[in-house]
Amino acid sequence: DAGVIQSPRHEVTEMGQEVTLRCKPISGHNSLFWYRQTMMRGLELLIYFNNNVPIDDSGMPEDRFSAKMPNASFSTLKIQPSEPRDSAVYFCASSRTSGGPQETQYFGPGTRLLVL
Amino acid sequence: KQEVTQIPAALSVPEGENLVLNCSFTDSAIYNLQWFRQDPGKGLTSLLLIQSSQREQTSGRLNASLDKSSGRSTLYIAASQPGDSATYLCAVTLISSGSARQLTFGSGTQLTVLP
Numbered sequence: 001d002a003g004v005i006q007s008p009r010h011e012v013t014e015m016g017q018e019v020t021l022r023c024k025p026i027s028g029h030n031s032l033f034w035y036r037q038t039m040m041r042g043l044e045l046l047i048y049f050n051n052n053v054p055i056d057d058s059g060m061p062e063d064r065f066s067a068k069m070p071n072a073s074f075s076t077l078k079i080q081p082s083e084p085r086d087s088a089v090y091f092c093a094s095s096r097t098s099g100g101p102q103e104t105q106y107f108g109p110g111t112r113l114l115v116l
Numbered sequence: 117k118q119e120v121t122q123i124p125a126a127l128s129v130p131e132g133e134n135l136v137l138n139c140s141f142t143d144s145a146i147y148n149l150q151w152f153r154q155d156p157g158k159g160l161t162s163l164l165l166i167q168s169s170q171r172e173q174t175s176g177r178l179n180a181s182l183d184k185s186s187g188r189s190t191l192y193i194a195a196s197q198p199g200d201s202a203t204y205l206c207a208v209t210l211i212s213s214g215s216a217r218q219l220t221f222g223s224g225t226q227l228t229v230l231p
Binding site for chain 1: 148150152157158159160161162165167205207209217218219220221222223224
């Protein structure tokens, strides 16, 4: 299994530009999560999908952030316009949701975003 | 709101020592608790998952315990090795608000095992 795939691995952009982060979950997993990690705030859940439907987006910081999951094998997190404070590592994770307490999430390697 | 705290923030030990990492959480209504490992520049890898009905889980040199009533978990690493050097994160899965799959993470303990 290839694991969760994220692209790009690194992104450097200028303030005001649009940034699109991509994620391919593990095949057969039906839940997908986007997290952001910073030194100040640690790991925070931004949004998660179940069966391609957004379930909880309460962690999305602002309207500048949007996420989509058009099918079971692909998701995007878009920031438009980007700001320096968006600089962070963005992780995607997936899981096979059974509703039981034994579920675990599998994380991708992350995208390191730097907004200048 | 669930808060997860990890102490210490950083720990440095000589190779071969046994060590304990601590995690505390404020809301005992959890589905499970997990310990993750994060290597620099990498994603997170799940090490151990303890269901709310369980007291501990073991995997090799790792043993994790859970005491829901006191809101505490420990990760015990036996005979530490330099390869154990990483950041260890504790995370709980909430059952409140129907978001049973939402993980709340602690800030992590950065472990360095010196050869």
